[in-house]
Amino acid sequence: xxxxxxxxxxxxxxxxxxxxxxxxxxxxxxxxxxxxxxxxxxxxxxxxxxxxxxxxxxxxxxxxxxxxxxxxxxxxxxxxxxxxxxxxxxxxxxxxxxxxxxxxxxxxxxxxxxxxxxxxxxxxxxxxxxxxxxxxxxxxxxxxxxxxxxxxxxxxxxxxxxxxxxxxxxxxxxxxxxxxxxxxxxxxxxxxxxxxxxxxxxxxxxxxxxxxxxxxxxxxxxxxxxxxxxxxxxxxxxxxxxxxxxxxxxxxxxxxxxxxxxxxxxxxxxxxxxxxxxxxxxxxxxxxxxxxxxxxxxxxxxxxxxx
Amino acid sequence: xxxxxxxxxxxxxxxxxxxxxxxxxxxxxxxxxxxxxxxxxxxxxxxxxxxxxxxxxxxxxxxxxxxxxxxxxxxxxxxxxxxxxxxxxxxxxxxxxxxxxxxxxxxxxxxxxxxxxxxxxxxxxxxxxxxxxxxxxxxxxxxxxxxxxxxxxxxxxxxxxxxxxxxxxxxxxxxxxxxxxxxxxxxxxxxxxxxxxxxxxxxxxxxxxxxxxxxxxxxxxxxxxxxxxxxxxxxxxxxxxxxxxxxxxxxxxxxxxxxxxxxxxxxxxxxxxxxxxxxxxxxxxxxxxxxxxxxxxxx
Numbered sequence: 001x002x003x004x005x006x007x008x009x010x011x012x013x014x015x016x017x018x019x020x021x022x023x024x025x026x027x028x029x030x031x032x033x034x035x036x037x038x039x040x041x042x043x044x045x046x047x048x049x050x051x052x053x054x055x056x057x058x059x060x061x062x063x064x065x066x067x068x069x070x071x072x073x074x075x076x077x078x079x080x081x082x083x084x085x086x087x088x089x090x091x092x093x094x095x096x097x098x099x100x101x102x103x104x105x106x107x108x109x110x111x112x113x114x115x116x117x118x119x120x121x122x123x124x125x126x127x128x129x130x131x132x133x134x135x136x137x138x139x140x141x142x143x144x145x146x147x148x149x150x151x152x153x154x155x156x157x158x159x160x161x162x163x164x165x166x167x168x169x170x171x172x173x174x175x176x177x178x179x180x181x182x183x184x185x186x187x188x189x190x191x192x193x194x195x196x197x198x199x200x201x202x203x204x205x206x207x208x209x210x211x212x213x214x215x216x217x218x219x220x221x222x223x224x225x226x227x228x229x230x231x232x233x234x235x236x237x238x239x240x241x242x243x244x245x246x247x248x249x250x251x252x253x254x255x256x257x258x259x260x261x262x263x264x265x266x267x268x269x270x271x272x273x274x275x276x277x278x279x280x281x282x283x284x285x286x287x288x289x290x291x292x293x294x295x296x297x298x299x300x301x302x303x304x305x306x307x
Numbered sequence: 308x309x310x311x312x313x314x315x316x317x318x319x320x321x322x323x324x325x326x327x328x329x330x331x332x333x334x335x336x337x338x339x340x341x342x343x344x345x346x347x348x349x350x351x352x353x354x355x356x357x358x359x360x361x362x363x364x365x366x367x368x369x370x371x372x373x374x375x376x377x378x379x380x381x382x383x384x385x386x387x388x389x390x391x392x393x394x395x396x397x398x399x400x401x402x403x404x405x406x407x408x409x410x411x412x413x414x415x416x417x418x419x420x421x422x423x424x425x426x427x428x429x430x431x432x433x434x435x436x437x438x439x440x441x442x443x444x445x446x447x448x449x450x451x452x453x454x455x456x457x458x459x460x461x462x463x464x465x466x467x468x469x470x471x472x473x474x475x476x477x478x479x480x481x482x483x484x485x486x487x488x489x490x491x492x493x494x495x496x497x498x499x500x501x502x503x504x505x506x507x508x509x510x511x512x513x514x515x516x517x518x519x520x521x522x523x524x525x526x527x528x529x530x531x532x533x534x535x536x537x538x539x540x541x542x543x544x545x546x547x548x549x550x551x552x553x554x555x556x557x558x559x560x561x562x563x564x565x566x567x568x569x570x571x572x573x574x575x576x577x578x579x580x581x582x583x584x585x586x587x588x589x590x591x592x593x594x595x596x597x598x599x600x601x602x603x604x605x606x
Contacts, residue, residue, distance in 0.1 A: 235535065278419065
């Protein structure tokens with residue numbers, strides 16, 4: 001049943017971009033942010049809330065920009081290397097961040113991401129400062145596409161990746177390593193008594209979540225054609241957390257549903273008002289107060305996870 | 308040697324005073340309510356906006372310029388009296404006893420709302436009114452010219468530390484707050500109205516934030532984005548000192564102020580990074596901050 005729903009939703013997305021071509025860019029961005037929010041949601045499983053994941057989102061996008069400047073022009077190589085750069089950043093930061101819990105984890109992620117943001121904005125000679133760096137359209141397996149065609153290919157590729165990566169993350173969360181995350185949330189000392197190293201469980205989750213955010217950042221970078229330090233700003237991180245919570249942390253589809261909803265709402269709202277953060281803030285509070293399990297929780301009426 | 312050190316120390320004290328005002332409210336609210344108010348920075352910048360508007364009004368009507376000092380304090384009281392109870396009653400109270408993730412998210416939502424409301428009410432141009440700073444003139448110490456206003460700020464910060472300590476240790480309200488911090492349920496069971504304590508403590512925190520913003524506007528003005536920057540800085544200071552420790556926040560402000568001034572002297576590009584570098588360094592060695600107590604791990 002759920003597989004049918006997921007398949008139907010993916011097909012609906014693919015078709016809607018054909019019916020309304022202007023949606024294509026919005027949907028690509030939504031999927032990109034969905035990947036990053038999925039990363040946040042993985043950590044939320046363990047009760048760890050990161051207000052700094054935009055850093056890895058930006059790291060993925062900057063990875064593409066630096067590699068492109070260095071002369072790498074192949075889409076697949078760019079994507080894989082930039083995800084690896086985000087994952088590496090995640091491994092370095094995670095090594096000491098997974099020692100912390102609750103508020104300290106949240107705020108230290110924030111602080112690290114602000115350092116990253118400040119460095120990106122200040123080191124004008126390396127990163128182009130607040131002007132950012134351009135991301136040229138790459139070749140795909142040696143074939144050069146015109147810009148509209150590349151963006152189209154990018155969209156369908158992201159859609160495919162959403163299904164494949166989504167399934168992989170679902171399997172990861174359903175594995176013993178994934179279930180250990182919820183156990184960390186419930187009671188991590190019991191986990192230690194069982195002989196499971198909590199820091200290793202969390203470090204793996206942290207690297208996975210950084211890689212997911214990096215993948216999202218790389219796709220967003222390709223779609224926009226430029227990366228700026230604002231990618232890493234802390235309000236961006238907050239929006240990722242909102243998406244993860246909005247979608248509900250119960251399952252993988254939640255992150256993408258949340259991202260889709262937020263991007264569409266954004267597109268609709270900017271035509272009426274520029275008080276976008278106001279709307280996001282109200283939505284966040286309403287969801288937390290009245291729909292604690294998010295949109296996905298409305299669809300999938302599973303039992304609430306034990307707290 | 309001494310000629311080089313004295314200006315450096317005075318600069319860092321002045322910087323530390325402003326940082327302390329930003330952080331002390333955050334740490335006070337956390338110690339009593341056990342809620343980390345992510346919207347704290349917005350309250351700081353709202354205080355700044357209200358104070359700057361009041362000072363501009365005084366300047367435009369050509370009233371006695373010394374009134375602007377009164378305006379700085381009054382605007383902080385004004386912001387605290389309105390927003391303190393309003394926010395605590397409507398939002399913060401709902402999060403008591405909920406997980407930290409919920410508290411962070413709700414106050415983050417509040418932050419987003421307040422940031423946009425400020426943009427709508429005060430616009431996107433920056434407010435700058437330095438009349439209070441110009442009035443006080445300058446002092447020359449060791450061949451370097453200092454603003455008397457900065458020295459006044461250092462004095463005020465010391466007064467706030469002493470005042471808060473007296474309030475907590477010597478007054479009835481302070482004793483009640485101490486009881487609530489120590490054991491919320493026990494305090495309630497012996498008849499302390501904890502809800503009232505929470506409103507008062509939160510409003511005091513809002514007052515300190517708004518006062519910080521008001522006192523900072525004559526030196527640096529107020530512009531969109533100030534709230535976010537202040538929040539992160541305030542957290543860095545509160546975390547270094549140990550969350551919930553007022554004296555800790557004072558010491559941490561000195562550390563961060565010194566780190567910042569050293570960065571400005573040695574590597575100006577890294578000015579913005581210095582507070583966080585200091586925080587990471589301290590937390591790597593003392594995970595609970597300099598004055599924080601170690602929480603027992605419960606099985």
